[in-house]
Amino acid sequence: MYDVAILGGGPGGYVAAIRAAQLGLSVVVVEKDELGGTCLNRGCIPTKALVSTAERLHQIKNSAAFGIEVTGYNFNFQKAAERKNQVVERLVKGIHYLFKKSKITLIKGTGKLTGKNEITVETSDGLEKVEAKNIILATGSKPALISALGYDGERVITSDEALNLEKLPAEMVIIGGGVIGSEFATIFSEMGVKVTIVELLPSILANTDKEVSRYLTTLFKKRGIQVKTKVAVKEVKKGEKVTVVLENGEELVTDMVLISIGRVLNTKDIGLEEVGVALGPKGEVLVDEYLRTNVENIYAIGDITSKMQLAHVASAQGIRVVENLVGEPQPMSYDVVPGCIFTLPEIAMVGLTSQEAEEKGIKIITGKFPFQASGKAVAMEETEGFVKIIADFYTHRILGGHIVGPHATDLIGEIALAVQKGLTLEEVAHTIHAHPSLPEAVMEAAEAALNRAIHI
Template sequence: MATASYDLVVIGAGPGGYVAAIRGAQLGLNVAVVEREHLGGICLNWGCIPTKALLRSSEVFHLMHRAKEFGLKADGIGYDLDAVVKRSRAVAGQLAGGVGHLMKKNKVTTVMGEAKLTGKGKISVKTEKGTEELTAKNIVLATGARARELPGLEADGDLVWTYKAALTPKRMPKKLLVIGSGAIGIEFASFYNTLGADTTVVEVMDRVLPVEDEEISKFAKKQFEKQGMKIMQKAMVKQLDRAKGKVTAHIEVGGKVEKHEFDTVISAVGIVGNVENLGLEEQGIKIDRTHVVVDEYCRTGVDGVFAIGDIAGAPWLAHKASHEGVMVAELIAGKNNVHPVRPESIAGCTYCHPQVASVGYTEAKAKELGYDVKVGRFPFIGNGKAIALGEPEGMVKTVFDGKTGELLGAHMVGAEVTELIQGYVVGRQLETTEEDLMNTVFPHPTLSEMMHEAVLDAYGRTIHM
């Protein structure tokens, strides 16, 4: 069988891989992408997109219950779980189909199968029809990651779920345990809790959403508890005893082990990189704790081989993967002035209720790095649009370098903050100071005005509080 030759072969068609392929093709490279399962990867099929569709359903359900507050009437409010899931899958399907269209439009060859590096610039792909051999001047590894499984807490799809089972539930949990309160855990906890599951979240760290600023975590926890969630911090699930229709969880908290009974457990304890069976070590590619070791330009140290996205380490975010895909394609195409992706300039967004979003350093991290910080805060209750929306619970927090006025970080919790955060992301990218932000005219009435006020507050100039 003849070997197909390419300038660039991308392994994995998630938000890192398919974007790298498109950008490479735009720059005139002959590109192929190899995908073993779904175009669009976890993000489009089993992650970012379908979870947002589910969360939108629970948000509308929550609002329906509040109809009276808005002078509206809604009787007999209920939901059809199968229909909620069906909508989520349809949204995912539509976007995954869109990726296939983009591949064709950009003349990227798609090979469905499992890839393995077999030598310098050589890839063997196991497809349904047999084995295809590809050669590539450059290879981009974009194989992503999967849910971490802890010994004794493994998913079985019946009582203990990972994200896939949680996205396509066969039944509605009555008593739910969520292990892990990062973005994935807290989003599922939020969804099921809103639909009526009695939800407990166990977090091993000293607070929920542990990567967020401490004030934001505390505020979010209070809101979750108001909604009826039970939050156990500095706690660890030691074992799960499974019986028919129930799970007994042994939870260690404060040095004692407590037993709690649940009918469903969702495990969201992090991810591991998909580095197996790719022939990476044989080609001299270094792997550290299931992730490929790369430099700031995503180079593996092996000539012509790059790694992007989740397989290349934190932050594990689709938008980071996409941006790295563009950067690597531009490097391969020989473009000048290619800038590395700076993790501290990438926003994190969590779509629980209330939403949480942040960029840059937390207040604690900025202090630890030796900055003399100025901190500003503004609550949603002081904003006209938030009150009109019936969303008065939330806050915006800014962290500045007291010496230079550089915006070091911004942290938010409340309605639509995942959309608002981008204003601060642009500000950081443009190396904005507090003066620029203070002189910016924010439109009224909008939630974005709180971003202005949180800057003013850092300098003792807030108007509306």
């Protein structure tokens, strides 16, 4: 009997397995596809590989400002796709190496709970039973579909198929303007595809700070990406072309439709009902602050807990569960979780938005510093965007931060640490930042909140 059995080898499952092995526990992981899960194979990593290609295309198109006159270039999408696959393959091999190094048992097959201490796995050689003192469920999620949208995996696709295209369409309609839809809009637009986003809500990236959402919408339109908000899709008709019929009567004729309307939790057919694991209204596995289900010794992490559908949250949950197994249990906190959106420019956020602070009745002050005033950003010719810091009006404690601009996903780490450690505007502002550097914009945003920014 193993100490820990993990159903699912994604960013929650494989990270939990490695930490458990580090702590001296015997571990088995059951995975039906490939280690790394959606994040590594069909999500975070392959999209970022394509974003890197899009960034270089963007740089080439705007190279004249640097005195580099590009008279012509050839974009080979097939080679870009091959590189994306090589990046994924390299990282998957890395996880296999770590499993071997950590003496973690990997069973390839479809697993199902058949007892509170048992998983039955359907492998290519037949059924195999795995027994463990503790079981961690980490089965993740998959793209959500609406049958009326005519999904066929060819001309009406999800993010899964978008990452495996062999040829780019001339035009694409993206249904859904959330994180995934916005990232793919960036990728395909830079690669020469005419992109239209259709979003039911009043804005794209509706869960971000309103200022961030408005800014990106303006940038998208400036770059030729059409954005249609507050409108639903009535149907998708297929003929020689694909026609997206909107509820307002407008028809969008295109070559391909990408459905990006969220994700469905993988909680069906894994034996939850048979073992008595309690589910919530969205099909999520109900867990307490220690990630425990209602069944003793069964835990759940990642997307299926419906806390925050982020790879780094799944990893943090996995680490917390196995550390709790061998030490004094500590609750999981979601107060300081950075979010990253890999558009051009990047977007990152952590902590409270201005709207959330107001809803909580917190009086705030904000400071904003534009990258147009950053020496490093001007030298890089990447001046779009800003850093915005939100702090408590009375204590000046930093409550959140939002960045649109170059390397936003890297810069957010400083604000996340400030929120986590309860730092004040003064403490960030009085920390000497290297010049010229992009992190100076964080310091200046803190100064701006105190009405004493130097460069604006």
